[in-house]
Structure formats: structure tokens, C-alpha cells
Amino acid sequence: MENKRVRLRYAPSPTGPQHIGGIRTALFSYLFAKKHGGDFILRIEDTDQTRFVKGAEEYIIESLNWCGIKIDEGVSVGGPHAPYRQSERKALGIYQKYAEQLVKDDFAYYAFDTGEELDEMRKRLEAAKVVAPQYNSVSRQNMKNSLTLSEDEVKKLLSENVPYVIRLKVPRSEEIRFHDIIRGWVVVNSSQVDDKVLLKSDGMPTYHLAHIVDDILMEITHAVRGEEWLPSAPAHMLIYRYLGLESTMPQYAHLPLLLKPDGNGKLSKRDGDRLGFPTFPLDWTDPATGELSSGYREKGYFPEAFINILVLLGWNPGTVQELFTLEELAQLFTFERVSKSGAKFDPEKAKWFNQQYLRKKSDEEIAALFLPLLKEHLPAGSPLLESKYVTTFCKLIKEKAHFVNEFWSLGSYFFIAPESYDADVLKKRWNEQSEKFMLVLTDNYKAIDNFTAAETENIFKQTGEQTGVAVGTVMQLLRVLLTGVGGGPMLFEMMELLGKKETLQRLETALTKVKN
RNA sequence: GGCCCGUUCGUCUAGGGGUUAGGACACCAGAUUUUCAUUCUGGUAACAGGGGUUCGAUUCCCCUACGGGCUACCA
Numbered sequence: 001m002e003n004k005r006v007r008l009r010y011a012p013s014p015t016g017p018q019h020i021g022g023i024r025t026a027l028f029s030y031l032f033a034k035k036h037g038g039d040f041i042l043r044i045e046d047t048d049q050t051r052f053v054k055g056a057e058e059y060i061i062e063s064l065n066w067c068g069i070k071i072d073e074g075v076s077v078g079g080p081h082a083p084y085r086q087s088e089r090k091a092l093g094i095y096q097k098y099a100e101q102l103v104k105d106d107f108a109y110y111a112f113d114t115g116e117e118l119d120e121m122r123k124r125l126e127a128a129k130v131v132a133p134q135y136n137s138v139s140r141q142n143m144k145n146s147l148t149l150s151e152d153e154v155k156k157l158l159s160e161n162v163p164y165v166i167r168l169k170v171p172r173s174e175e176i177r178f179h180d181i182i183r184g185w186v187v188v189n190s191s192q193v194d195d196k197v198l199l200k201s202d203g204m205p206t207y208h209l210a211h212i213v214d215d216i217l218m219e220i221t222h223a224v225r226g227e228e229w230l231p232s233a234p235a236h237m238l239i240y241r242y243l244g245l246e247s248t249m250p251q252y253a254h255l256p257l258l259l260k261p262d263g264n265g266k267l268s269k270r271d272g273d274r275l276g277f278p279t280f281p282l283d284w285t286d287p288a289t290g291e292l293s294s295g296y297r298e299k300g301y302f303p304e305a306f307i308n309i310l311v312l313l314g315w316n317p318g319t320v321q322e323l324f325t326l327e328e329l330a331q332l333f334t335f336e337r338v339s340k341s342g343a344k345f346d347p348e349k350a351k352w353f354n355q356q357y358l359r360k361k362s363d364e365e366i367a368a369l370f371l372p373l374l375k376e377h378l379p380a381g382s383p384l385l386e387s388k389y390v391t392t393f394c395k396l397i398k399e400k401a402h403f404v405n406e407f408w409s410l411g412s413y414f415f416i417a418p419e420s421y422d423a424d425v426l427k428k429r430w431n432e433q434s435e436k437f438m439l440v441l442t443d444n445y446k447a448i449d450n451f452t453a454a455e456t457e458n459i460f461k462q463t464g465e466q467t468g469v470a471v472g473t474v475m476q477l478l479r480v481l482l483t484g485v486g487g488g489p490m491l492f493e494m495m496e497l498l499g500k501k502e503t504l505q506r507l508e509t510a511l512t513k514v515k516n
Numbered sequence: 517g518g519c520c521c522g523u524u525c526g527u528c529u530a531g532g533g534g535u536u537a538g539g540a541c542a543c544c545a546g547a548u549u550u551u552c553a554u555u556c557u558g559g560u561a562a563c564a565g566g567g568g569u570u571c572g573a574u575u576c577c578c579c580u581a582c583g584g585g586c587u588a589c590c591a
Contacts, residue, residue, distance in 0.1 A: 011591095012591085013590080013591045015590080015591075045591070047590090047591080048589095048590055048591065050590085051590065051591080111589095115589080118588090118589085131517055131518050131519095132517080132518050132519075132587065133587090134587075163589095165589050167589095183521070183522095186520075186521085188519075188520070189519090191519095192518080192519050192520085192587090193519095194587080197588080197589050199589085200589040201589060202589080204589085206588095206589070206590085206591085207590075207591050208591095211591095226585090227520095227521065227522090227584080227585060227586095228584095228585055228586065228591090229585095229586090229591090230520060230521060230585070230586075231519070231520055231521090231585070231586040231587075232586075232587095233520095234520095254521085256521090256522080256584095257584070257585075259583090259584075261527080265584075265585095266584075266585075312528065312529085312540095313528070314528095316528085316529060316530075318530075319530095320530090320538090320539055320540080322539090322540060322541095339529080340521075340522060340523095341521090341522050341523065341583090341584090342521095342522075342583085342584060342585090343527090343528065343529090344527065344528080345527090345528090346526095346527045346528060346541065346542085348527080348541060348542055349527075349528065349540075349541040349542080350541095351541090352540085352541055352542090353541095399553075399554060400552095400553065400554080425551090425552090429551095461550085464550085470550070471550055471551090472550035472551070473550085473551090474551085475550070475551035475552095476551035476552065477551085478551080479551065479552075480551095485552090486551080486552055487551085487552035487553055488551095488552070488553080489553080489554090490549095490553095490554090491551070491552095
């Protein structure tokens with residue numbers, strides 16, 4: 001065990017898009033694997049044919065790719081343990097073999113009860129005031145299974161192809177102890193565990209059997225999953241034991257859940273956009289209803305920011321560092337620093353993270369991201385699409401933004417002269433004095449050639465002295481005359497970028513318009 | 517209902533028997549930039565409650581409360 005190569009898998013069910021909790025599970029698994037120089041495997045658990053959703057598998061792969069989580073082995077890349085899709089593994093008879101072995105060893109049994117019979121059993125137990133009606137060591141005695149039927153009867157039913165399931169034969173009362181990396185020892189009495197179905201009547205394994213068989217065959221060393229699996233973990237321990245695989249079973253880590261920010265319950269796929277922030281990494285269109293759920297990618301989040309947000313939900317490095325690259329995380333990550341309690345997603349902090357990464361990026365990188373968006377607003381071939389202009393624009397505007405996709409609404413006036421002017425600022429600052437100042441300023445600007453930020457600022461101050469106007473009272477007004485709005489990036493830097501001609505033109509236009 | 521897991525500022529969290537209980541986001545204030553914003557500085561704000569154990573508990577134990585999970589031939 002000690003020298004085994006570390007291998008972790010992310011094993012989602014393709015029932016739709018993965019929500020951010022699932023991606024976090026994948027991320028933690030990936031980080032742990034990489035920290036120990038091991039492998040990250042993607043396995044698709046498509047054992048429920050009724051819930052299969054087309055496109056879900058592709059979505060999962062694309063999501064992981066976007067996050068920068070590299071799949072070493074799995075459905076998309078293959079590997080020594082292929083196939084990695086459980087439906088295909090079932091076709092190979094892999095699970096059936098294990099289930100039959102358990103029956104043979106008297107750790108499992110055939111059950112022929114129909115759905116109606118199961119319903120009746122539950123009703124009967126409820127009527128008898130049984131607190132937790134379940135198919136277990138007691139109730140199984142009154143059901144139709146290979147424990148109550150004679151050997152001949154069982155053989156007959158089997159030969160007649162009567163549908164059956166294989167159930168785990170859970171002992172009546174036995175303490176089951178298991179160790180969780182995050183929670184320590186957990187003890188449950190087997191009387192609380194029901195006789196779980198291992199093999200369904202359609203021949204497919206249930207999650208309980210399938211994940212164990214595959215984790216063993218794929219040599220998984222650490223099984224990471226959400227806390228919602230904790231109650232069924234004792235059953236899983238029993239299966240390992242009955243299969244004689246306890247010594248090679250993976251260590252389990254049950255992660256705290258991601259909670260709905262509005263109070264109660266775990267975050268769910270169905271939350272969609274209801275909460276005002278995306279629940280999914282990427283946009284997803286439901287193939288059945290056509291309904292669109294938005295994703296972080298399309299909302300304008302950088303993948304670096306996205307994983308940074310996720311990793312800090314339930315984990316921390318124990319230092320004050322908050323910004324990490326994937327590589328750094330792969331160095332720092334440990335399960336010891338994963339907390340036990342659920343975490344709510346904070347949309348405000350998420351924006352802050354994206355802003356941090358926005359500021360980290362070079363102006364050239366950002367310009368490349370913004371250019372396609374800009375092209376939607378400008379005619380092809382516009383001189384304003386020129387690289388230097390756009391790059392400088394990005395340099396100025398990024399200080400004001402959280403997302404690249406805010407750039408246009410924040411700074412469209414860099415590309416289109418304003419049509420109207422902020423009425424509040426005008427009301428407050430426009431008067432004879434300031435008008436005089438602007439006229440003198442216009443003349444002064446006309447007279448200079450090097451229209452740099454430093455120079456225009458100088459002239460601006462000089463004009464203040466010249467006219468006896470306190471420049472603080474006209475600075476924002478000048479901004480409004482040039483851009484229409486009261487806020488924006490550094491004023492003189494902005495003027496430099498606009499250039500002398502454009503600046504003067506806007507100033508003159510504004511002066512005539514505002515007068516009326 | 518039963519079983520399991522949890523509980524530090526509004527949120528994410530650090531800490532851990534003796535601390536002014538630390539940081540981050542958000543919020544507020546001041547400073548600076550003779551503009552808005554940025555930035556900087558400061559501030560408001562938390563150990564769920566009750567019992568123990570102890571010289572001393574937020575920290576360890578128990579109970580209660582609250583929150584969450586599970587209770588399918590779903591994962």
C-alpha cells in the first residue's frame with residue numbers, strides 16, 4: 001500500500017452538466033494525485049440508463065479541460081484499464097462476476113420481488129410502526145429471495161428468466177468502523193444499513209458495486225466524493241470485506257458539501273441561475289427543454305479564477321495566500337486542511353478573484369481577449385481596432401473592471417464620442433467660471449504639439465492659475481465633456497490615448513451642446 | 517421519525533486550554549490622487565446554548581438547539 005502509485009478518479013454520472021461541487025471534487029482529486037506524482041482518471045458511471053443525458057459526458061470533459069485539469073486516463077484519452085465507461089464494462093460481464101461471487105460465498109442473494117411487492121413491504125412495515133422500513137436482515141425473511149425460497153425454486157425462477165436483483169446480505173447487528181481521511185473514524189451499526197441492491201434486474205450494477213469493482217480494478221488509492229455518501233459507506237466497507245479486498249481498498253475522503261447561499265440545502269443542479277450566479281462551469285442547454293443554464297466561462301470568468309474560488313471552498317493552505325496557480329495548488333494541497341463543514345459560495349468574492357487575475361494579466365493578453373468583443377461594436381477596418389490603441393485602452397480600463405466583458409460598457413466612449421453628458425455633474429459644475437476655464441483650456445491645448453498625459457496635465461494646472469479657477473472644481477467636468485460620464489480611468493492618460501485632434505473635437509462639440 | 521456528519525464575524529476561513537480570537541470578501545470612515553475610481557490607513561462585526569473537566573475553556577467531554585446529509589432496482 002505504501003509504495004503504490006497514487007491514483008484518483010473523478011467518476012461522475014452523465015445525467016446532465018456537472019455543477020461546481022462536482023468540479024471541486026474533481027479538482028481536489030486531481031490536486032492530490034499531482035501532489036504525489038500520481039494519476040488522475042476520468043470514469044463515467046452510466047449505470048442508470050434511464051437518467052442518461054446526451055452530451056453530458058462531453059460537457060464533463062470540456063469542463064475539466066477548461067479548468068486545466070488534465071486527464072491522465074479515462075474515457076477521452078483511453079488507458080490500460082479501458083473501457084472507462086461502466087456501461088461498456090458491464091457488457092464485458094465484469095460486475096456480474098463479482099456479484100455472483102458474493103452470492104456463492106453467501107454474502108449476497110437473489111431477490112425476485114417486484115416493485116409492487118417492495119411497496120407492499122414498506123406499507124406493511126409502516127403500518128407496523130417500524131421506524132425505518134427497509135429491506136434488511138429482518139424483512140428479507142418475508143420476501144421472495146434465495147434465502148427464503150428453496151434451492152429448486154430459485155433454480156426454476158432463474159431458468160425461467162424471472163427478473164431478479166442481487167442484494168448484499170447485511171448482518172443483523174454488527175459494528176462497522178471505517179476511517180475517513182477528513183473525518184476520522186466513523187462507527188455505524190449494520191442494523192442501520194439495508195440490503196443494498198448490487199446488481200439491478202437489467203443486469204447493470206448499482207453504484208455501490210460498480211464503484212468498488214472499478215476502484216479495485218483501476219488500482220484507485222484514494223476515493224474522494226461528497227459527504228452525501230457517508231451513510232452508505234458502511235455498506236461499501238462490507239462489500240470490500242466480503243470480496244476479500246479490504247487490504248487493497250482505497251482510502252475514502254468525504255468532502256463537505258457546497259450549500260445554497262440562500263440558506264438551506266446542498267447546491268443542486270436544479271439551482272441553475274436561480275441564485276444570481278452560475279451553478280455550472282460552462283453554459284449548458286438542456287437537450288429536452290432547451291433551457292439554458294449559464295456557466296462561469298461564458299460569464300467571463302478566467303479558469304484560473306474559477307479554480308481558485310473553488311479550491312478555497314472547504315480547503316485552505318494555512319497561510320494568508322489567496323491566489324494560487326494550479327501548479328502551486330498541486331504542491332500545497334492536503335486533505336488534512338480540508339474542513340468538515342459545508343461552505344456557501346460567495347458571488348462577491350468570486351468577482352474579486354476574477355478582478356485579481358484580470359490585473360495580473362498583461363495588457364496584450366487582455367487586448368487579445370477583448371478584441372473579438374470590440375469587433376461587435378465597430379465597423380470592420382475601423383482604425384480604432386488597431387492593436388496599440390486597444391492595448392492601451394485595456395491598460396487603462398482594466399483597473400475599473402472585474403471582467404473583460406465589462407470593458408465595452410465601461411469605456412465605449414474611447415471608441416464613440418458621447419451623445420449626452422452626465423446631468424448631475426453638469427448641474428453641479430457648469431457655470432460661467434468653468435465655461436471660461438474650458439474655453440481657455442481649449443485654446444491652450446490647441447497650442448501644444450506633444451499631447452502627452454504629463455503635458456496636458458501641466459497645461460490643465462496652468463490654465464487653472466491663469467483663470468483663477470480651482471482645478472478640483474473642473475476636473476470631473478472636463479471628464480464629462482470628453483466622455484459623457486463622471487467616472488473612468490486616469491483623465492490625462494485617457495486624453496493622450498484619444499489624441500489631440502479627437503480631444504479638441506470632443507471638447508468643442510461638448511461646449512456648444514452644453515451651452516444650450 | 518431513525519441514523520450519520522457538522523456548528524468561529526453577513527460570507528470564506530485561521531487558531532487552539534491562558535490570544536487585544538488573526539486574515540480575506542463585502543460594508544463604513546479617514547488619507548492621498550486638486551475629479552469618479554484605484555491605492556493606503558483605520559473601523560464595525562464571530563467562538564450556538566447549558567452543564568461538566570480544569571487554577572483557567574472558544575479550544576477537551578456530555579447534553580440540548582440549530583444546520584446539513586442519507587433513508588430507491590439514482591448516483
